[in-house]
Amino acid sequence: MKFGTLDDIETDRKTVLLRVDFNSPIDPASNLILDDKRFREHAPTVQNLSDSKVVVITHQSRPQKKDFTTLQAHAERLERLIGRPVDYTDDIFGKCAREAVRSMDCGDVLMLENVRFNAEENIKMSPQDAASTHLVRGLRAMGDIYVNDAFGTAHRSQPTIVGLPYSMKSVAGTLMEREVKTLSKVFTDAPKPVTFVLGGTKVDDSMDVAKNVLDAGIADQVLVVGVVSNVFLAADGVDIGKPSGDLIKTLGYEGEIGKAKEMLKNHRDRIVMPEHVAIKNTEGEREEVSVDKIPSERPVLDLGLESLIPFTETIKNSGTVVFNGPAGVFEEEAFSTGTFELLKAAGKADFSVVGGGHTAVVVESLGIDESFSHISTGGGACIEFLTGKKLPAVAALEESWAKFGKN
Numbered sequence: 001m002k003f004g005t006l007d008d009i010e011t012d013r014k015t016v017l018l019r020v021d022f023n024s025p026i027d028p029a030s031n032l033i034l035d036d037k038r039f040r041e042h043a044p045t046v047q048n049l050s051d052s053k054v055v056v057i058t059h060q061s062r063p064q065k066k067d068f069t070t071l072q073a074h075a076e077r078l079e080r081l082i083g084r085p086v087d088y089t090d091d092i093f094g095k096c097a098r099e100a101v102r103s104m105d106c107g108d109v110l111m112l113e114n115v116r117f118n119a120e121e122n123i124k125m126s127p128q129d130a131a132s133t134h135l136v137r138g139l140r141a142m143g144d145i146y147v148n149d150a151f152g153t154a155h156r157s158q159p160t161i162v163g164l165p166y167s168m169k170s171v172a173g174t175l176m177e178r179e180v181k182t183l184s185k186v187f188t189d190a191p192k193p194v195t196f197v198l199g200g201t202k203v204d205d206s207m208d209v210a211k212n213v214l215d216a217g218i219a220d221q222v223l224v225v226g227v228v229s230n231v232f233l234a235a236d237g238v239d240i241g242k243p244s245g246d247l248i249k250t251l252g253y254e255g256e257i258g259k260a261k262e263m264l265k266n267h268r269d270r271i272v273m274p275e276h277v278a279i280k281n282t283e284g285e286r287e288e289v290s291v292d293k294i295p296s297e298r299p300v301l302d303l304g305l306e307s308l309i310p311f312t313e314t315i316k317n318s319g320t321v322v323f324n325g326p327a328g329v330f331e332e333e334a335f336s337t338g339t340f341e342l343l344k345a346a347g348k349a350d351f352s353v354v355g356g357g358h359t360a361v362v363v364e365s366l367g368i369d370e371s372f373s374h375i376s377t378g379g380g381a382c383i384e385f386l387t388g389k390k391l392p393a394v395a396a397l398e399e400s401w402a403k404f405g406k407n
């Protein structure tokens with residue numbers, strides 16, 4: 001089934017409810033936005049709607065987190081990036097918001113308050129239930145068309161993601177369309193061989209991706225690094241030491257060791273684990289060890305230099321590289337080598353995709369973002385897409401187009 005895009009509808013002079021994902025790293029003390037990559041990625045969609053009344057709906061963080069804030073700074077950042085005024089109202093669908101929308105002219109942009117300030121938006125629900133929420137009914141009444149550009153939130157079955165498309169004519173924004181099209185290429189006609197590099201700390205997500213791409217024969221090899229590799233090494237009977245074992249327990253990923261065992265049984269030939277890692281020794285310095293000689297009291301914090309060589313060779317010989325999650329604690333210079341060198345190698349592949357917020361930040365900090373075919377704006381959303389699941393936002397847009405698209 002196909003969803004509609006901005007090329008399929010007329011938006012001039014219409015009031016467009018535009019859902020974006022401006023959820024960004026901010027300094028909670030000053031509300032200063034520390035990384036505006038998502039603003040820059042959504043800007044073309046806003047510019048494409050220059051003859052519409054654009055009502056921006058987005059969220060920042062979630063309740064009880066320190067960076068759960070109002071969106072004044074977000075409106076100012078968007079205004080700076082698009083070079084047009086962006087009004088902001090600290091209301092979502094109440095009287096102030098309704099009057100602000102009523103007074104808009106074509107070409108105006110209005111940002112509503114953090115939509116997760118509304119309790120209903122934080123609840124996972126079906127499209128039908130979402131459509132009957134006060135939030136969706138209130139927003140629906142303010143607009144003519146809904147455009148969902150928020151790929152970063154596409155894995156959340158929440159009211160503004162699945163309820164608005166259920167209630168009104170809806171299409172994908174430019175970024176949503178590009179993310180889905182590019183990531184789909186990984187499953188259809190990506191240049192062979194296809195290599196996945198899975199690292200970082202979100203072990204459950206990475207295991208789901210690894211299982212999907214190995215079982216489906218999409219990946220020719222899966223290189224595991226970061227905490228993900230520690231789980232696989234433990235599954236393979238390696239003593240990874242107490243600190244790394246404790247971290248897996250603290251993160252709640254002991255159950256993932258069983259999944260890793262199962263995958264090693266079924267796909268050992270396509271799973272590549274490090275033979276050498278870097279630990280932090282008693283002097284707090286980096287020390288290279290082979291995995292059969294990891295000191296019991298020292299943490300494994302990076303891919304070892306001797307394993308870096310075959311890993312980068314495999315990556316350089318790949319047609320496609322999908323990279324999600326760092327190879328080590330890159331925030332500490334001594335343990336950043338694995339992440340930096342693997343990413344530099346990955347950028348040289350014919351088709352290279354980066355998923356994950358931390359990973360994307362490293363790519364930009366290395367100044368190699370231009371060398372990648374695609375840097376996803378989605379962390380969890382990108383991972384879920386790569387597990388082969390249909391994202392709730394995509395399903396909702398497809399249903400909406402089938403229901404409203406023709407008229």
Ligand SMILES: Nc1ncnc2c1ncn2[C@@H]1O[C@H](COP(=O)(O)OP(=O)(O)OP(=O)(O)O)[C@@H](O)[C@H]1O
Pocket residue numbers: 199200201202225226227247300301302324325326327328329330331355356357358359360378379380
């Ligand atoms: N061996 C390791 N031990 C402990 N932490 C590690 C190790 N390797 C990587 N990390 C940590 O993994 C974290 C990033 O993991 P995560 O899975 O969140 O990455 P991501 O998917 O790119 O980011 P996001 O969660 O924003 O999508 C980094 O903060 C890094 O310090």
Ligand SMILES: O=C(O)[C@H](O)COP(=O)(O)O
Pocket residue numbers: 021023061062152153156378379380381
């Ligand atoms: O940054 C993200 O992953 C998205 O904005 C979704 O945020 P959430 O995990 O708080 O739903």
